[in-house]
Amino acid sequence: MENKIILSINAGSSSVKVSVYKARSKSEDPQELAVVEINGLTAPPTTFEYNRGPEKIKGKELSDIESQDDAFNYILKHLEEDEGLPELSDRDNTAYACHRVVHGGDYNTAKVLNEDTYEHIEKLSDLAPLHNASALAIIRSSRKAIPNTTNLAFFDTSFHSTLPASTRTYAISPTIASKNKLRKYGFHGLSYASILSSFSSHLNKAPSKTSFIALHLGSGASACAIGNGQSIDTSMGLTPLGGLPGATRSGDIDPSLVFHYTHSAGAPSRSATKDLHITQAEQILNKESGWKALASTTDFGHISANREIDEGCRIAFDLFVDRVAGYVGAYFVKLEGKVDGLVFAGGIGEKGIDLRKEVGKKLRCMGFDLDEERNKHADVSKQRVVEIGKKVFVCRTDEQLEMARGCVQRSWEMDKGYQFLSI
Numbered sequence: 001m002e003n004k005i006i007l008s009i010n011a012g013s014s015s016v017k018v019s020v021y022k023a024r025s026k027s028e029d030p031q032e033l034a035v036v037e038i039n040g041l042t043a044p045p046t047t048f049e050y051n052r053g054p055e056k057i058k059g060k061e062l063s064d065i066e067s068q069d070d071a072f073n074y075i076l077k078h079l080e081e082d083e084g085l086p087e088l089s090d091r092d093n094t095a096y097a098c099h100r101v102v103h104g105g106d107y108n109t110a111k112v113l114n115e116d117t118y119e120h121i122e123k124l125s126d127l128a129p130l131h132n133a134s135a136l137a138i139i140r141s142s143r144k145a146i147p148n149t150t151n152l153a154f155f156d157t158s159f160h161s162t163l164p165a166s167t168r169t170y171a172i173s174p175t176i177a178s179k180n181k182l183r184k185y186g187f188h189g190l191s192y193a194s195i196l197s198s199f200s201s202h203l204n205k206a207p208s209k210t211s212f213i214a215l216h217l218g219s220g221a222s223a224c225a226i227g228n229g230q231s232i233d234t235s236m237g238l239t240p241l242g243g244l245p246g247a248t249r250s251g252d253i254d255p256s257l258v259f260h261y262t263h264s265a266g267a268p269s270r271s272a273t274k275d276l277h278i279t280q281a282e283q284i285l286n287k288e289s290g291w292k293a294l295a296s297t298t299d300f301g302h303i304s305a306n307r308e309i310d311e312g313c314r315i316a317f318d319l320f321v322d323r324v325a326g327y328v329g330a331y332f333v334k335l336e337g338k339v340d341g342l343v344f345a346g347g348i349g350e351k352g353i354d355l356r357k358e359v360g361k362k363l364r365c366m367g368f369d370l371d372e373e374r375n376k377h378a379d380v381s382k383q384r385v386v387e388i389g390k391k392v393f394v395c396r397t398d399e400q401l402e403m404a405r406g407c408v409q410r411s412w413e414m415d416k417g418y419q420f421l422s423i
Ligand SMILES: Nc1ncnc2c1ncn2[C@@H]1O[C@H](COP(=O)(O)OP(=O)(O)O)[C@@H](O)[C@H]1O
Pocket: 012, 013, 014, 015, 217, 218, 219, 220, 247, 298, 299, 300, 301, 302, 304, 346, 347, 348, 351, 352, 353
């Protein structure tokens, strides 16, 4: 495994992030060679960022990038053409491509992509309408562009396989629930695993002895109660629509609301395709709600900066503070108050100074005491975890590193010759 090149590909709902690593020994984190991000897929202009040692590009605007797959192909070309990254000039050098796949259903661990696992993910596409189909498109592109690479899938859902039955069960017919696999799965698991690793090492504790409330606030947002290193509850559910609102997602609503919103809730949406069977209700709640509906933007930075002068931004901001604080309260109780801290992560969690401040104000009653100055100057680009008050932290989550670690740790079993057949 030593010196092998790993590509880690993280397709989010509004971004594609790719990190390049060189593997060291099994017990060491792989060495990061370069990180590329294309952001703003739901809020053009789409922007490009590149970091390779001294070589930095920030905020370059791109045109003609319309999907996660376009973004991935652009990134691959950029990496190949970078003369300072000779490791990628020969495509055959890449030993592993790790793909973040949001919905893994009942898969509890990472899988080598072959026809069976590909089909398993494909079947779950309707349960992650903003994600799984894009991940599969990237997997197909990766297969074509770097054919001698072993493709691995890492799932957002795996981290939550520890959810207790009382938490993962919906109060519906158990027969139908079991037949149709209707339960809480939870998402952002790679991020929570990354946060757990960084936060426990910051505290100098074993992950299995670390308990905290984590907030992954990005285009999709969720909260997670982690008790002794295990997910005991999380706010997303059967799909990434449940729980907190997001850039284009409503989050939790009264389930009957949608039938009052439109009479054709169950009809196929115009954006339904042969591969993605999405209803009008799902279209509305996944793609036309959230910040986009309330504030006409999916950029939470804009919402935060304009909330004093724009009514839509104000309600979007206040509503998010309200919902986030509500989950922290609920999870504090679930963890019986035994928490090492509250940890903010994700694009909004890491950069949203005002959001953290306002959430912090509401949580003082539980012993989380955010310090305004430390909050303002928190910079997780240099240090993975920054303490911004008593029991309040910001953490730079790294889903790509989490996958690359998993790849290094399990490479010996994965090398045993699964083959990716004919997709
Ligand atoms: N300065 C900022 N303040 C608040 N939110 C920000 C700021 N900069 C970026 N964001 C938000 O971060 C979100 C992207 O988060 P990220 O976790 O990178 O996305 P994704 O869910 O696609 O992985 C965007 O919605 C963007 O509005």
